[in-house]
Amino acid sequence: MRLSRYFLPVLKETPSEAQIVSHRLMLRAGMIKQAAAGIYSWLPLGFKVLRKLENIVHEEQTRAGHIAIQMPILQSADLWRESGRYDDYGQEMLRMQDRHGRDMLYTPTAEELVTDIFRGHVSSYKDLPLTLYQIQWKFRDEIRPRFGVMRGREFYMKDGYNFDLTKEDALHAYNRHLVSYLRTYERMGLQAIPMRADSGPIGGDNTHEFLVLADTGESEVFYDSDVVNLSLANVGNGLDSLNYDSHEDMQAIANFFTSTYARTDETHDPKIFESQVPEERRRVARGIEVGQIFYFGTKYSEAMGATVQGPDGKPVPVHMGSHGIGVSRLIGAIIEASHDDKGIIWPEGVTPFHCGIVNLKQGDEEADAACDKLYSALTALGLEPLYDDRKERAGGKFATMDLIGLPWRITVGPRGLKNGVVELTCRRTGESEELSPEAAVTKIAEIYEGIA
RNA sequence: CGGGGCGUGGCGCAGUCUGGUAGCGCACCUGUUUUGGGUACAGGGGGUCGUAGGUUCGAAUCCUGCCGCCCCGACCA
Numbered sequence: 001m002r003l004s005r006y007f008l009p010v011l012k013e014t015p016s017e018a019q020i021v022s023h024r025l026m027l028r029a030g031m032i033k034q035a036a037a038g039i040y041s042w043l044p045l046g047f048k049v050l051r052k053l054e055n056i057v058h059e060e061q062t063r064a065g066h067i068a069i070q071m072p073i074l075q076s077a078d079l080w081r082e083s084g085r086y087d088d089y090g091q092e093m094l095r096m097q098d099r100h101g102r103d104m105l106y107t108p109t110a111e112e113l114v115t116d117i118f119r120g121h122v123s124s125y126k127d128l129p130l131t132l133y134q135i136q137w138k139f140r141d142e143i144r145p146r147f148g149v150m151r152g153r154e155f156y157m158k159d160g161y162n163f164d165l166t167k168e169d170a171l172h173a174y175n176r177h178l179v180s181y182l183r184t185y186e187r188m189g190l191q192a193i194p195m196r197a198d199s200g201p202i203g204g205d206n207t208h209e210f211l212v213l214a215d216t217g218e219s220e221v222f223y224d225s226d227v228v229n230l231s232l233a234n235v236g237n238g239l240d241s242l243n244y245d246s247h248e249d250m251q252a253i254a255n256f257f258t259s260t261y262a263r264t265d266e267t268h269d270p271k272i273f274e275s276q277v278p279e280e281r282r283r284v285a286r287g288i289e290v291g292q293i294f295y296f297g298t299k300y301s302e303a304m305g306a307t308v309q310g311p312d313g314k315p316v317p318v319h320m321g322s323h324g325i326g327v328s329r330l331i332g333a334i335i336e337a338s339h340d341d342k343g344i345i346w347p348e349g350v351t352p353f354h355c356g357i358v359n360l361k362q363g364d365e366e367a368d369a370a371c372d373k374l375y376s377a378l379t380a381l382g383l384e385p386l387y388d389d390r391k392e393r394a395g396g397k398f399a400t401m402d403l404i405g406l407p408w409r410i411t412v413g414p415r416g417l418k419n420g421v422v423e424l425t426c427r428r429t430g431e432s433e434e435l436s437p438e439a440a441v442t443k444i445a446e447i448y449e450g451i452a
Numbered sequence: 453c454g455g456g457g458c459g460u461g462g463c464g465c466a467g468u469c470u471g472g473u474a475g476c477g478c479a480c481c482u483g484u485u486u487u488g489g490g491u492a493c494a495g496g497g498g499g500u501c502g503u504a505g506g507u508u509c510g511a512a513u514c515c516u517g518c519c520g521c522c523c524c525g526a527c528c529a
Binding site for chain 1: 523
């Protein structure tokens, strides 16, 4: 993309409404524009990152054997009356009526809808296990939305629902989700720690939240410092050997990640904390919740008659769980975890453009030609560069690139070209090296091998 | 929802106390200049001052209602 043809309304000054760093940077980098309290339009750069995250979620869900569907944003209240949640769910649920006076609601979650789909089409244990998920806009009418997309009223969320014959199978689904979520976050360049949590209005005993450590997090968390060293890379034979069908493998990985003490304030137990964790490893910090998994058994299947016939011919209610990843919120979390005073620093896995190209002397024949050549070479390799071809001064171009956070930048100017070199700069470290344009392209390609 | 604050060009703000018909910086447009980390100068476009009503010869400014947004708290993926 050429910047002169793009729509990137960056701001030099911070809008006064934004308090926390991710919100400020998202506004300044022209990613979002507030439409109402807690409701945002996604501008091209923000939309691009949102799509990147969505793709990663889809890929990892597919890998785990889960199946994508799409359910409506507006639901009828009838199903919620059937489960009993219409009255239980408080003011967070946005309710409305259609022209016929029928009660409708803007989806905050979809256990009822998906259970209705299931009961209408699945009647045999032979069709299990089944996990359906969607990535869809949700709405919760928060009393006080804040922190930009981290706590908006409208948010983009992956929500998945497993249907299993037995509790044991459903717990395998639970573990499978835990592992697929860990993979998802790792690909996004995040460390999200599974912590024992409270189940809230969804109900159920078995639940973990995934938290990204950040000072601006909304939850207080307590953990053993060892937990931050855990990584999928040091599990078994590594990332690519994961066998999602193996109950044993999934259980082992789940145990590996959840046996070290890590809890939110909801479930924190000082006695266990102090007896289990040596003093020098006890940590109290804040975290941003970016996902949660639940096993809640037959709560909805019983209430809504979602049963299958078992091998013995008798109908049994299915065991269910639900699992969510806050996709739009993740953008805020990533920025909170990855920025400096100049702007955002995108991890390679989620960056909206793989590489920036800065032409220091727009209009200079040699520099223009060199930039065009770099642009085509990168594009030909399937990479997406953002070429700043505006007639701006170097300082302005650098400031924009730093703000929007592309992890790599190629700087092209007449001075370097005289010696046959361009400059490749890493956003994260600030380190630069001079090399030939060809070598720069090769290096970028190597960096993104296996990611893009 | 309790407490506090704010609505003035796209963004950040001054002007409101003490009414006299709107200003600054950034951004934008034009030109000159400059060009390797937000160059300098000159010229220019853009605002029913959130909204409705009231007071007044006259309202961004005073009074009342309403709407919107932000912060702290309770609540929450």
